Amino acid sequence: MTQIALKPDEATLNLLQTAFPDLSRNNIKTLSQAAVYEAYPARTDICKEGEEGTTLYILAEGEVDIIVHADDNQEILVDSIGPGAYFGEMAFLGETTRMATIRTRQPCRLLSIEEEDFMAIAQANPSLLRTLLRQIIGHIRRTDRAVINELNVKNTALQKTYSELEEQEELRTQFIATLSHELRTPLTSIKGYLGLINSGAMKGDSLQQALDSITRNVNKMVGHTNDLLILYEMHPQKPSFEYLEVADVLIESLNAARSILNDHSSPVTIDIQPDVPKVYADRRGLTLALRALIENAFKYSPAEAPVAIQVSCPKADEVSIAVVDEGIGIAPADKLRLFEPFFRLEKEESAPTLYPGLGIGLTIAKFVMDRHNGRIKVSSTVGLGSTFSLRLPRK
Template identity: 35%
Template sequence: MDVTTAATLGAMGGIALSGIAVYAVRLSERLQHRVPAPTEDPSALPDGIADVLAVLRSSGIVLDSADSVVNNSPAAVANGLVRAQDLTQPELLEVARLVRRDGVIREVELELPKGPAGRPGLVVGARVAPLGSEHVLLLVDDRSESRRLEEIRRDFVANVSHELKTPVGGLALLAEAVLDAHDDPEAVARFAQRMQVESLRLTRLVQEIVDLSRLQVAASLSEPHPVDLAHAAREAVDRSRLAAEDKDIEIALVTGEDCSVWGDHALLVTAIRNLVGNAVAYSEAHTRVTVSVRTVPGDVVELAVTDQGQGIAMADQQRIFERFYRVDAARSRSTGGTGLGLAIVKHVAANHGGEVTVWSEPGRGSTFTLRLPSMLVGRQRDADSRQTDDTVKVPFASPTPQEATHV
């Protein structure tokens, strides 16, 4: 190898070594100054999950790989689903384990025990999904109220169907009887009168079903107007006088001044008529029904209907405002009762922001009291207000339980 070639190769080797040395130095400097990449913790929750759970209205629960609760919404504790770090419901825990095993989102509806007695009372819909690699998220909605409403609707339909069978079946039988007795004018007239009674009963039942349905749909009155409750009571009493005269029952109406409320005149007349009609229907002949309307402290107008009937047992008092509930089914049929009258009164009172209550003792009669907010809120009233009585003078104050049978 000549000198020129050797010099050329030496120069090239020097240049290559110099480049390698520079690269090595720079690589070392980069390694010394580089910030280490954070190591991901598989047990850590995703950012923001705690903030979401804190404001969640439904029950939100996060479980780790050991089935321990690592975070939850306040509703989960309120509904008894979480206690300390434990999920209290084995059914939900089983679904969470299945989701962790196969990573598939699941939706289930469960009926869970609630309370120390373990009685079924909490119906929930749960959506369970994997959250990261080691966590499971449970979103649990309380569906107890919607289930209860569905049961009420189903019972209502069943009750309506049952109640409609009686008058419809009666009309069918009476129609057959008329056909069979077409050559007997007296029998035809008798059956025709019975058909008229059943037709009226059917009409009343259908109307009350419509009224009750309308009241249940409207949680409050859309366009309330000033209503003189004393005038509404007088109108309701007038509609009940014919039935009262048939049994020789005296209806005494006692009213005071400033008995106006905000509401629907027709609905209030219907409610009062139902109360008075019940009092007449369940009172013995030659007795008295008293209807009093007055204002009481607290800006409340109070209407009380007192009868001298057979009274209501305490166990039945808890249920008499339920739809289609009858204390005495046989007597209700004989009086033409539908079992909806007091339910309508209850809904009318609620829609007007008031309430209806009952006092009764077997053998001592009953007093139903309707209380509604007065239209004249904040106005001072004279305790000795002028009275009017459509029959005879009686004490203006509502009768006490002890006086109920003496009014």
């Protein structure tokens, strides 16, 4: 590696502006004072997973690979990035352990910014500090999504070769990997902001913004923990079938869903046709499945939008329990993936929304229906809402 003193020319300023588009030109000029150029030959590890580091890098020329390691130390290529991209941002949030290995594909030229040099400048420029941290946290979130997607792809082939118990064990392993990445972003954000607060760098409006961010991220982690408990409850146990009153299971499921989502305020109506008999089912499993459907209805609907639960006998040998919402609906292309583990709907707007949770509720519901020799029906219209129906055989 060769280090070259930086002259803040126009090309350098444009590179920093490309990497950090939210920063003003004045902030870019300020940031350039902490940057130096470095050159690396091909097939060189700039950062290594698990090692400590205090440097943020912006790629000026060349291409690098982002690599993570599986439990068996197998290398997984997550992504390749080119000029204008940056990495090593964890150093600026008080997290010095590298979460991935960065390896050059070809000779590369990079801008490097040391945490110590950056903080000396940022202490006197709260606007630069706030804006850069906000963009870096968003970048971490997007990177984590890419890692999760790659882990899912690597595990798909394995899932088809296992028996039911082996499949569930593999899913649980994948869940832990996904959970760790989903928790890392809010934990890193919290740690970074607390470090800045303790050092006195956050004051006035900046302090309140930091506290608001910490609160949001704590709430996000609580939601993930609740999802973890659901998966734990689902993990294979021998079902215990008995004749159950549908109303009793519905009330239990609804109360559980409201409790998990902090007493969600959406009004719920329950309509049970008079000819509906008892169902022969595993109480625990059916409660988990219904709870997952009700939670989704709450989660993907506007605040206080009504949710309807309808119980009927569409066929002589079948009982239907339908959960109807007025939420965002599901695009036809997404319907094919609804029951995949860890799949979550994302609302594409000017600022995309990835809804909270780990994407396992419908996987749980399908698992339960398979055990009951039942099925799940889905009908949905984008922008108008969705209906999920559990169809249970009467015997």
